[in-house]
Amino acid sequence: MRAVEFEEYGGPEVLRVVETQVPEPGPGQVSIDVAYTGVNFADLKARSEGYRVPGLPFVPGLEVSGRIRAVGAGVEGLTVGQEVAALTEGGAYADVTVADAVTVFPLPAGVDLRTGATLPTVLPTAYALLHTVGRLQPGETVLVQGAAGGVGTVLGQLAKAAGAGTVYGVVSAAAKAEYAAEQGYDEVFVGSFTDEVRAATDGRGVDLALDPVGGDTLRGSLASLAPFGRLVSYGNAGGAEPWTVGQPELYPTGLSVAGFSILGLARTAPAALREIAQKAFRTVVDGTVSLPVTAEFPLKDAPEAHRLMGSRTSTGKLLLTVAD
Ligand SMILES: NC(=O)c1ccc[n+]([C@@H]2O[C@H](COP(=O)([O-])OP(=O)(O)OC[C@H]3O[C@@H](n4cnc5c(N)ncnc54)[C@H](OP(=O)(O)O)[C@@H]3O)[C@@H](O)[C@H]2O)c1
Incomplete structure (x- = not known):
C-alpha cells in the first residue's frame, strides 16, 4: 500500500510517497481502508518540528473517513465494510490506517465519506x-x-x-x-x-x-x-x-x-472525547454547522496541501483524496 512519510523534519518537500506493509489492528483497534484524509495544522507541526512524532520515519495524519477493513480482538459494535470517520494518532496519510476503536465513529446517516473526513478533529x-x-x-x-x-x-x-x-x-x-x-x-x-x-x-x-x-x-x-x-x-x-x-x-x-x-483527551479520557464528538457530529447532521472543503489533493500531492496551509492563505478544510 501507499503511505506518505517523512524521514527528517523540514519543509513540505520532506513528504514522500513510499510502498509499505498494510498495518494490522491490535487488540481494541480497527484498520480502515481510507477514502479521505483531513489535513490539520498539527500535521505541519509534526513535519516541521516533530510535534507528537514518536520516531522517524513517520506517517502523519490524524483523521480519516473510509470503510473498516479488519477488526482487532475485543472490539464490539464495529464491523468490516462499515463506513466510519476516525481520529488516529498519526498514520492517516495512507491507503490503510489503524485507529483505536474508541475514536472510530460510524458515519452518521446523511453524512458522506467526503464530509466524514472533515469531522473527527475540528x-x-x-x-x-x-x-x-x-x-x-x-x-x-x-x-x-x-x-x-x-x-x-x-x-x-x-x-x-x-x-x-x-x-x-x-x-x-x-x-x-x-x-x-x-x-x-x-x-x-x-x-x-x-x-x-x-x-x-x-x-x-x-x-x-x-x-x-x-x-x-x-x-x-x-x-x-x-x-x-x-x-x-x-x-x-x-x-x-x-x-x-x-x-x-x-x-x-x-x-x-x-x-x-x-x-491529549483521546489518550487520557477517551470516553469523554467520545461523548463530546457525538454531540459535535449532531451539529453537522442537523445542519447547524457546515465545514466547507476548500481544496482537495490526491494523496501523492500532500506536499502541495502543506504548502497551501503553511502559506496562511487557506480557509475552511483541506482534504487528501486517498481511494480511487
Ligand atoms: N488543541 C487541539 O485539540 C487542537 C485541535 C485542532 C486544531 N488545533 C489548533 O488550531 C489551529 C487551527 O488548526 P487547523 O488544523 O484548523 O488549521 P487552519 O486554521 O486551517 O490553519 C492554520 C491557522 O493558523 C493561523 N496562524 C496563526 N499564526 C500562524 C503562523 N505563524 N503560521 C501559520 N498559521 C498561523 C492561520 O490563520 P491566520 O493566517 O488568519 O492567522 C490559520 O487559520 C492550529 O493552531 C492547530 O494546532 C488544536
Missing part, C-alpha cells in the same frame, strides 16, 4: 472549546483567533448557534475576513485586534477568548478579556515559547486560563 475541538472548557453562556461575547481556518470556521457557526452575543474573529488577511464573515462572525479584525476589541466592546472586553496561536497573540487575547473572562489556549501556531500566566494578570479582574488538546 468539530469536537470547536465544541469542547466553546462548551466543555469555555462554558459559553447565551449572550456572552467571544473572540476567536484564526477565524477562517478549519477550527475557526466551525467556532463562528457553533458560537452563534449557542446564542453567543457578538462573535469577533481575527485573521491575517482581508480575503480571509470576507470568508469568516460568512461563517457567523459578526466582526472580523485583520492583524491587530486588542485596541479594536476594546473599542468594539465599549472598553469592557470579551467574555471568552479562544487562542490557537500563542506568544504575543495569546497575551493580546488575555488583555482583551472582560472581568471574569476566560481564555482557552489550544495551539501554538506562531511557534513561540510555552506561555506562563500568573497572579498579576489573573487576580485584578478574576480571569481564568484553560487549555485543551483533542489528542
